[in-house]
Structures are given as structure tokens and as C-alpha cells.
Amino acid sequence: MLKVRVLRTARASGTVGASLVFASGVAGSIGCTTDPPAPQRELLARAVAPLNAGSSVLTFQPTASGSYAVSLLSATPDEFVRVGQSVAIDVPAWVAWDALHPSDAFPSTDARLAQLSATAKLAFYDRATLLSTATAKTRKLVGTGYGAALDSNEVLVPPKTDLLRVTLTIRDAGSPASVVTLIAGPEDVTVFGGELPDKSLLFDNTGSTLRARVVEQGHVLSGSQLTIGYSDWRADQVVDKTSLNTQIGTATFNGRFGPYVAPIYGKLGYQIAYAASLDGGATFAPEAPLAADTASPLLGAGRTAYRAALAIPATTTQLLLYFHVRVTLVADYSGVVNVNTKWYADGQVLMLKDVYDNPSGAYTNYQFPVDVP
Amino acid sequence: MSLHVPTDLHAHTRFSDGRATPEELVDARRAARIAVIAIADHDVMTAVRAGALAAQRAAMILVPATEVTAFVHFGTPRAEQVHVLAYYPPDLLRGRGLEQRALFARGLDVARRWKEFVLAWLDALAPDDRRALDPEVRLAAEPPASFPALQTLIDLVVARRPALFEPLRRHHVRFWDEDRARFGWSPFEAIDAIRADGAIDVVAHPARYRDQDETARVLGYATGVEVHSLHHTAADAARLLAFAEAHDKLWTASTDDHQLAAYAPPPSGTPARALERILRRPLPRELLLRALRG
Structure with a gap:
């Protein structure tokens, strides 16, 4: 683990994380030192640890x-x-x-x-x-x-x-x-990591294990824009997607062995919201929706990231978050030729599950320290 | 007690008689927490690359595979298809190793022949019917790899000319039944061809076949037995499991899913030892730990 200080020598300079400067050895308007800062310099960013660009x-x-x-x-x-x-x-x-x-x-x-x-x-x-x-x-x-x-x-x-x-x-x-x-x-x-101090906080999963990561590593930084990302597969895990009954009726299908009657299934849709506290949990902002992004760099092609931008004030020292995940079923019969029974009206939207994503049960929050610039 | 890993080593895509794209197939198994999968389309491997890419993104292992059509009593009234699954090591997906395999080339040939077979059927239709099914006259120019496979063709016919569904259904079996050169292998010959191609042979859904005496002989010769399949009852699976263990056969847990219903994974996993033989390498540690946790 390595801790360094990043100093800015001119106010007009952009903001660059310590790890980048240290790793690349770039000289110029940005300095990187473990020595005490010179008094005339303005401290821009503190340690970003652990430093492991990889x-x-x-x-x-x-x-x-x-x-x-x-x-x-x-x-x-x-x-x-x-x-x-x-x-x-x-x-x-x-x-x-x-x-x-x-x-x-x-x-x-x-x-x-x-x-x-x-x-x-x-x-x-x-x-x-x-x-x-x-x-x-x-x-x-x-x-x-x-x-x-x-x-x-x-x-x-x-x-x-x-x-x-x-x-x-x-x-x-x-x-x-x-x-x-x-x-x-x-x-x-x-x-x-090219837009520091702005960072991305990704909530995803690996198998059944839920996880949260600051993609740029280190802590969230105050006075920055934070992108909150929530992955489609995490939503699947949180609502236990495979346990949901998505049948919306029956239809006659035709296969190589002849006609047969089989279930038809509707389409699942997610409505994901988050609520954040920027003052140590004293107050929470009202729940705000995350927007579905099918082209998010956080997850890559074919995936959907649910995203929102959150401004982290300069005074914030801790970020608290929880998520509210609702999954709906859309009774979409288009594309099915021989529908026998419709359980719902065309286009009807049903709420299948309404759950909260908290780390340790109700009223608990994901907590992230926020580094002070 | 042996360790079992969640698998589904037999399923079809729209490149044969399934309805799913390779990506949809992989995603259904990802949501069901399956760790190791195979796309085993009938006689072709068109979907394998796309499926492998989707599986890699989902941190799953995809085994390149195909379901080889063979026959018992070919050309007689007792003729019956018997299917043998061929499993290749996933390492073949790095580079063009898979494309060099004889059964991959056979798959290209089968796809070409399927296109010819369908175009000949279309050409024999009345002009109105022909136009209804292919109004822009595009099918002849479609490459074999993207030419409508069986289920896609059926769906197209049902949507545009429902009255032709039954004629197509009666006609399509001739694709296999009358082509001894491509499909007239006995199950034993199919197994030999699979082994010669560097793959591992597993008899698909053995309880489904009418001639169970011949099936027993085939199982005796085969490397592996598909124990769990949607075609099998719990009693079938128990009987086949006992057979596999008594005869030291590799056995697998699969579905033979054609996307006729919501995806339901097999009731059990595949033994880790069997899976390592199929993969030709030790299972990743994380996967074993996951299997241990159940």
C-alpha cells in the first residue's frame, strides 16, 4: 500500500489522481511527492489508497x-x-x-x-x-x-x-x-480514472455475492460528481429472477413434432431507485430513479447499467446509500401468433416484486468514506 | 460423496431447432446460476463462438459441442434416430482449433445441404405459396450459416402460410431419413467419429429411444451417459445413474432445452471429475468452492 500527496502548482490545472501521476512519472504542472507541501501550494487531493492501477x-x-x-x-x-x-x-x-x-x-x-x-x-x-x-x-x-x-x-x-x-x-x-x-x-x-476527482461507484455481483466497487479505486472524493451504477445481473440476483412467475397465458406453437400448447411469458422490466445521505445519515434525499443505460462502459455490450449522477458536496465525509428495486411484468402478446388464453390485458404492467437492497436487512445502508480534497 | 457442479451440457439455439439466440440461451443459464454450459445444436456448431463470448462475459465456462445424428435400423421401418453428444475442450476456442475439426466441417456441410433441401421444397410449391414465404426472394442468397434453421423455418411458415406447416412437417424428416451419407452412421460409428475428432462422446437422452436393447449396447460402448434430461423421469435418471456408476461411465446433467417453456435447470449437477474429463483441465478453484457451498 502506498500513500502519496498530489499537489497543484497552478490553479488552472486539471485534477489528476495521485496514482496516475506517480505511476506514469509525468512532470509538468502537477507534482507528486511524499515531502511536506510547500506553504504556497494548494493541496488538491489527498491519498488515494490502495494504489494498484494494475x-x-x-x-x-x-x-x-x-x-x-x-x-x-x-x-x-x-x-x-x-x-x-x-x-x-x-x-x-x-x-x-x-x-x-x-x-x-x-x-x-x-x-x-x-x-x-x-x-x-x-x-x-x-x-x-x-x-x-x-x-x-x-x-x-x-x-x-x-x-x-x-x-x-x-x-x-x-x-x-x-x-x-x-x-x-x-x-x-x-x-x-x-x-x-x-x-x-x-x-x-x-x-x-481520466476524470478524477469524478468517480464511478458500481454495485454488481459475482454469482450470488453482491459487491460494490469504486471503479477508479480508492475512496469517493468530495467536491466531485459520482456516477452510481447498478448492474442488471445484480437486480436479477436481488429479486431472485428465476423464482418469478412470468407466464402471461398459453399459446399453440408449432414444432418439428407438430402443434403443442405451451406457456407464453411476458417481459420483465426493472425500476431501480436509490436514496443517499450525504450528512452521515441525519437526512436522506428522496428516492431518485436510476436510468437504464444499455451502452454503459461500466458493463459493456449487451448489458444494462442503471445509472445516476450524484454531486458529492465538499463537506461530505461519508456517503450512505440504499436501493429500491421493483420488477414488473409486461403482458406483451405481440409476436405470438396463436394465443389461446390471455391472463392479462394487452400491454398490462404488473408489479411482481418490490424489494430493498440493503447490506444487512431493513434500514441498513451501504456506507462509503469520502475523502476530503 | 463426489462434488457436483451446476451444469447444462445440452441445449439448442435457433441455429437448429431451438428458439433462443446463443446470447439468450447463455443468459437464461447465468440467471439460473449454472457454471458450465454447452450449446449442442443438431450436427452444426454455428452458435458456439457467439455462445462462448457471452459465456465468457458472464464468467461461465462454455464447452464447444454438437449433437451428432445417428440411426439404428437406418432405412427400415424400425429406423430411429439416436443422438450422441460430442464435447470438445474449450481451449480449442482460442485460435481456430475448433474450425479445424472434422465435425465442424461436417456441420458446415449439413448447413449447406439444409439450405438446398429447403430451397428445393420451396421451389416445388405453388408460385403463390413460394412468394408468400419468401416475398423478397432473399432466401437463396442467404449464407448457409444464417439460413433459417428448422424452428425458424417452421415459425416463418406458420406466420405466413399456416396451411403449409403440416406439409413441411411431413417433408422435413426426409432431410435425415433419406441421407445415408450424412446421417446414416450407426451410434457406434458416430462415437468412433467423435473420438477420432478429439471429442468426448456422451449418449443423449438414452431413455427416450424405442429400441432399448440396442440403446443398452450403445451405452456399453460410449464414454458417457446423459443422466438428467427433460426427456427423463426421475426413475429414468436413477436407473441411468446406477448404470453409469456400475460401469464407470462419465455422466452428465443437462436439459435438452429447446425453449418450449421457462428455463428450469437440471435437478443435479455433473460430477466434478466427469467435468474435468470433458474440459480436459482442472476446474477453476472458485468454481469448486462454489460447488462446495452448494
Whole structure:
């Protein structure tokens, strides 16, 4: 564990977390020191502990549509890429071979594969603005045959980064004229921690275990905007989705063995609200809804994050939260051809379950310390 | 007492005769807290990659699989399909190992042949019927991998020309019954082909078959037995479990879900030892701990 102080030397500077500055060694208007601050300097942010930006390996894969996508192959300490993290690129040898030699059979020897190499250009963006670029070159072939991959050196993600784009150039020493450049997209790699002191507090689950994490690590910071995220799968767990009866009637279906009568099921919908106290529990704001976001970087493609932005005042030292999860059933008969019985009116919405998500039963709250800037 | 891991190693998607997309199939099992799954479409592996990606995102393990169609008494009035599941190691999904397998290539061939078979049936229809089913004349240009599979085709026919459902239903069995080259394997030959392809063979829903004497012989030869299936009663499962244990067979817990009803997981898990044989690697520690906690 490492504790550092981050000092700002000029008021116009942006706000950057200690871990980023320390890890990347960036000099300039932001200083990083364990020494006592000079009296004329304004203290901007205190320790962000534990400091563990971690490392990640991004892999390059073709998609069904013929384009290429970059995805996380492995990462520590969790599934998020964040500023200050060291990032390496993994290029599967078969991807490199197919891109260079699409008409040639895959080599039967690893020695031939070892002649391939790749250079990844990593472009780091602060929203739409290019911050900097870095190059990662593959160094060696790891694994064998179709499991072989070219692994690169590591590159540090600089402060302020929100997005990472990768362009890959592949070469073959066994066929020097063969060069191909692949651009990953359209999705970029989301990077967290570029907007400090703003952070994200994610409530999700791993199996039946509910958990809450500050994605950027450390504590929530006062005087910031906090994004509260609540995952769809956590909602499933909290309401025990598989125990819900979602049948809305019966219909005749047709299969290879003939017609048969079977249940038809409605669609589940979540209404998730949160209530927060910013004064140690003396008062709670009224419950406020979380908005469903099907494109949230917190969870990735195909998932829904329920989100809200909460302003954390400068005086706050502790954040208390609970959630209110309601699941409804929509009697949607559209798309079913031969409905036999309708249990509900078309489009009727029924409340199936109404539960609170508290850490230890009713009237308990999730508690988070808030660091004072 | 052996450790059991929540599994469902036999289910179908819209790429054969199921209704779910691979992603929907995975999500139903994720919500039911299943740890290890397989998509085992009939004779094709079209859905495996998409399912594996969805499973990876949900921290589940997907076993690449297919359900191979074989016959007993092929070409006779006693002809009956017997299905054998082929399970490949998930490591094949890194790279193109799966696509190099003979049964994967067979799946591409089956998909191509299915498209030909359906287009021939459509072409034999009256022009009005043909137009009703394919008004924009797009089906012929559809690649075999995305050409409507059986259940999707049935749904299309029922929605656009219900009177053609029964003719299609009577006709479609000829796809298997009259194609000895592709589907005329005996169960023993299917098992040999699966083993030669580097996969593990498990006889699907053994209690369902009419010829139980032949089924017993097949089970004696097979590596594994599907004990839990929607087709099995509790008594069937108990009998098959006793058989598997007496004969040192690998056994599995699955559903053969075609999305005809709300998803209900198998009543038991698959033994960890059997699963490790299928996966060809030790189970992750977290998964074993989860199984221990029940």
C-alpha cells in the first residue's frame, strides 16, 4: 500500500489522481511527492489508497462482420482498464497469419509463426481530444500452434485518458513484402480514472455475492460528481429472477413434432431507485430513479447499467446509500401468433416484486468514506 | 460423496431447432446460476463462438459441442434416430482449433445441404405459396450459416402460410431419413467419429429411444451417459445413474432445452471429475468452492 500527496502548482490545472501521476512519472504542472507541501501550494487531493492501477493484456480478434475488435484478455486487479495501468497487446498468431496470408494454410511449425511480428499504436484520448500515442512491439511467440500468440511490451496509460484506440501493423520476416495494418473498431477501449476527482461507484455481483466497487479505486472524493451504477445481473440476483412467475397465458406453437400448447411469458422490466445521505445519515434525499443505460462502459455490450449522477458536496465525509428495486411484468402478446388464453390485458404492467437492497436487512445502508480534497 | 457442479451440457439455439439466440440461451443459464454450459445444436456448431463470448462475459465456462445424428435400423421401418453428444475442450476456442475439426466441417456441410433441401421444397410449391414465404426472394442468397434453421423455418411458415406447416412437417424428416451419407452412421460409428475428432462422446437422452436393447449396447460402448434430461423421469435418471456408476461411465446433467417453456435447470449437477474429463483441465478453484457451498 502506498500513500502519496498530489499537489497543484497552478490553479488552472486539471485534477489528476495521485496514482496516475506517480505511476506514469509525468512532470509538468502537477507534482507528486511524499515531502511536506510547500506553504504556497494548494493541496488538491489527498491519498488515494490502495494504489494498484494494475496491468492488462488486450487481445486483437476478428469479428463476425469482418472487422477487428480489441478486448480484454486478462487484467489485474479487476476487469477495468484505468489510467496508470500498464497495458500489453496480445496478437493471436492465427489472426496475424490470416491477416497477412489469407489464402495460405496455417503453418505447421511454430518456427514459421515466430517470423511474424506486430507493432501496436495505442492512441490515448481525453474524450475526443488526442492526448498522446505510444507504441507496443511484440517480442516473442508464446504458446504453440493455434494457441500461439505474439506478446508485446507494456505501455502505461497516461493521466486524463478516457478512451484507447489500437492500430496494429503486422509484418512477416519470412515474406518481407507482406505488411498489413488493422484498425480496431468501432468500439474503443474505455479507460477509467481520466476524470478524477469524478468517480464511478458500481454495485454488481459475482454469482450470488453482491459487491460494490469504486471503479477508479480508492475512496469517493468530495467536491466531485459520482456516477452510481447498478448492474442488471445484480437486480436479477436481488429479486431472485428465476423464482418469478412470468407466464402471461398459453399459446399453440408449432414444432418439428407438430402443434403443442405451451406457456407464453411476458417481459420483465426493472425500476431501480436509490436514496443517499450525504450528512452521515441525519437526512436522506428522496428516492431518485436510476436510468437504464444499455451502452454503459461500466458493463459493456449487451448489458444494462442503471445509472445516476450524484454531486458529492465538499463537506461530505461519508456517503450512505440504499436501493429500491421493483420488477414488473409486461403482458406483451405481440409476436405470438396463436394465443389461446390471455391472463392479462394487452400491454398490462404488473408489479411482481418490490424489494430493498440493503447490506444487512431493513434500514441498513451501504456506507462509503469520502475523502476530503 | 463426489462434488457436483451446476451444469447444462445440452441445449439448442435457433441455429437448429431451438428458439433462443446463443446470447439468450447463455443468459437464461447465468440467471439460473449454472457454471458450465454447452450449446449442442443438431450436427452444426454455428452458435458456439457467439455462445462462448457471452459465456465468457458472464464468467461461465462454455464447452464447444454438437449433437451428432445417428440411426439404428437406418432405412427400415424400425429406423430411429439416436443422438450422441460430442464435447470438445474449450481451449480449442482460442485460435481456430475448433474450425479445424472434422465435425465442424461436417456441420458446415449439413448447413449447406439444409439450405438446398429447403430451397428445393420451396421451389416445388405453388408460385403463390413460394412468394408468400419468401416475398423478397432473399432466401437463396442467404449464407448457409444464417439460413433459417428448422424452428425458424417452421415459425416463418406458420406466420405466413399456416396451411403449409403440416406439409413441411411431413417433408422435413426426409432431410435425415433419406441421407445415408450424412446421417446414416450407426451410434457406434458416430462415437468412433467423435473420438477420432478429439471429442468426448456422451449418449443423449438414452431413455427416450424405442429400441432399448440396442440403446443398452450403445451405452456399453460410449464414454458417457446423459443422466438428467427433460426427456427423463426421475426413475429414468436413477436407473441411468446406477448404470453409469456400475460401469464407470462419465455422466452428465443437462436439459435438452429447446425453449418450449421457462428455463428450469437440471435437478443435479455433473460430477466434478466427469467435468474435468470433458474440459480436459482442472476446474477453476472458485468454481469448486462454489460447488462446495452448494
